[in-house]
Amino acid sequence: MPFRDGHRPVLELSRPVKEPRAAVLLLHGGREFGTAAPPAWNLPGVRLRLFERAIRRSTSRDAVLMARVRYRVRGWNGERADAARDAQRALDELELLTGGAPTVLVGHSMGARAALRAAGSPLVRGVVGLAPWCPAGEPVAHLRGRRVVLLHGDQDRTTDPRSSQDFTARAGAAGAEAATVLMRGGDHAMLRRAAAWHDLTGRAVAGLLGITDLPPVIAERFSPSG
Template sequence: MKEPLPALRLYRSVGQPRAAVLLLHGGRADALEPPPALNLPLARMRPFVRAIGRATAGRPVALGRVRYGHRGWNGERADAARDARLAMDELATLAGAVPTVLVGHSMGARAALHAAGHPQVKAVVGLAPWCPPEDPVDHLAGRTVVLLHGDRDRITDPAQTWAFAARARAAGADVRELPMPGGDHAMLRGAADWHAHTTRLVLELLGTAS
């Protein structure tokens, strides 16, 4: 495989992958500067990378993340969504048209849901997602969308997540809702459950994609 391009960071590549998992960390609503070197939202995703990496070891599954050019979503610019789509294009250049599962947290989940119209995206797992009521859903038809949200989240609104799920289902998506009782936005309460559920879902979705 060729060297990764700017919006894509591969943790593990294989000669000819048959599927891929990309992770997307959170960010801010508005911030035009690049993500800092010491990036807490990125650090929150590392346990998920390790768990998914162990679970898919020895399988022809590429594992990576989306690299953002900016720290924030930035209104109509939707910078994180643009970077997610670029990363999908770069993955296609590197690995071919492999079915891909996107796993995003907070802003990263919003970016993953926006990028789910890409022909390679088969499923999205959204962790404590940011799902404003104005976000589109028609492009999710035929995709699998799994949304996990805790009832102690004070950053993104679980009620908006479940409303988004209903809209996406009506648009033709295969939607699953997984409430995380006691879960907070940082996914620190019951962290092991967040990691285990996400890894199980990714394995299931990779099997469906393959």
Template sequence: MTGMHGTREGHAGPSALRIVSGGADADAAVLVLHGGRETGREPARPWHLAALRMRPFFAAVREAAPYERLLVGTVRYRCRGWNGSSADPLRDTERALAELADRVGDVPVVLLGHSMGGRAALRAAGDPRVRGVVALAPWCPEREPTVQLRDRTAVVLHGDRDRITDPRASIELMRRARTDGARTATLVVTGDGHAMLRRYGVWHRTAAAAVAEILAPGAATALVRNAVESGTPRMI
């Protein structure tokens, strides 16, 4: 896989959570995780393309959400790379989830991540507050764990022309996750690649519908609902 701060009391170091909208009275939360790089210790910045790419999803999620009081936030990475066993974005996501709990309490959370952020979201799903994950073109190396997805809903969208991360790896990861007790769906976006640009509206609408389905099963479009029920990869 290639190419991809204030301090809160009680947490050491820079905050890993940035609130985009919503407040302490939220009934549910969505954390957005942008992409990055396989390796890279340089700081991740909000003006990097990987972060900017995720901004349209904020409004899409808010519009489709089954909760009026929805908090939308992003995870601030300390550096741009995954960095091997350091798994830096995963650690940042875990810190952001802890900060979120301090802010809003025990509310259901959905993690929405792209590329490296999709990998971090899938790996962080074991947190008891996480109801499910929506992973967009996720980076899924061989032997990625799936047991943390048990009793969660995991929805993957992946372009069939992706040359950065492998859609076949996403399908295989979801197959294993379903065996491990997850509710899964794999939606293959035809004619699009890793950057999610050609059919951007499909990505935004479908990802938002998947978030809604995770927060309130049965609330989403038939496409997403049926995909989760069947677990069979579908072309869209």
């Protein structure tokens, strides 16, 4: 059902909560270019749902709403940055449901880039980026006061783990708490050592929401905020 402004919702609830104290928004990967709508069943979305299960377990004792972004088109599409626009729209919709509850964004590849772009929203407490797409020159100033965790496989041949390290260094200099953790033997699809990816992501989200302490492997890497 469209809103009055003609936009269709891009938020899909996966764990509704009547009175949420926090929220998690998931953004799956996509393509550099592509203006066709994503199919209802797509591999990037399926892959991220395995991470969703881990996050459900790590937040099971708290009133944490979980939702997914439903992209209008499959690609980033250059300056259009369609996925980032959808991420912001989803946050606007989420605010109406939660009343402004603190939110952690979890994105893979293009979805991580969209999450990082949208993280300037007052709702966002932190971001977990999985094998993120972080081109040189991506903006970081809006991340001041946010906590950013990037997990990147050291064998990724699709996105460069060095770009994640550069991004968190720049974000830290801009006033974020930011860390990159290299996943030994990890690839872009996050299929190698998948259990380690899932476990660390679930614990990172719970830590960013203040449900538990951050995993030491993340906490010890955080660059101090300015």
